[in-house]
Amino acid sequence: MNKPAIGRIVIFTTAEGTHLAAVVTNVWGPDCVNLKVHRDEDLADLFVSSAVLGTPTQPLTWHWPIIEKPAVAAAAPRQQVTAPIVTADAQVTLPATDPTAPPANNPA
Numbered sequence: 001m002n003k004p005a006i007g008r009i010v011i012f013t014t015a016e017g018t019h020l021a022a023v024v025t026n027v028w029g030p031d032c033v034n035l036k037v038h039r040d041e042d043l044a045d046l047f048v049s050s051a052v053l054g055t056p057t058q059p060l061t062w063h064w065p066i067i068e069k070p071a072v073a074a075a076a077p078r079q080q081v082t083a084p085i086v087t088a089d090a091q092v093t094l095p096a097t098d099p100t101a102p103p104a105n106n107p108a
Contacts (some may be wrong), residue, residue, distance in 0.1 A: 004030065004033045006026065007023065010022050010050065011062060011063050013054065013057070013058060014060070015046060015060055016059075017059060019056065020040070022035040022048070022062060023038075030053075031052055032051070032052050032053070033053050033062065034048065084099065085099050
């Protein structure tokens with residue numbers, strides 16, 4: 001469960017029902033905080049004292065942001081990677097592309 005703390009970002013619902021980002025500036029309890037509300041217009045920020053935790057539809061309350069998790073795409077199948085083998089006589093053996101084909105030896 002989320003707990004309010006100074007610096008956490010929450011959403012404040014205005015009297016008109018607009019949702020604005022706000023920063024917690026003081027914590028009075030688990031459901032009561034002071035907020036600095038950031039307005040989108042050219043207006044000064046709004047400071048709200050003792051705002052209570054509410055739902056997104058309750059005016060003059062704050063609530064936690066709703067974070068939607070993106071859909072996870074199916075992962076592409078992994079290809080097996082085989083490292084070349086270097087022998088003592090400095091010959092490099094590369095993995096064959098055909099599993100039934102014999103390995104090719106190339107001088108380094």
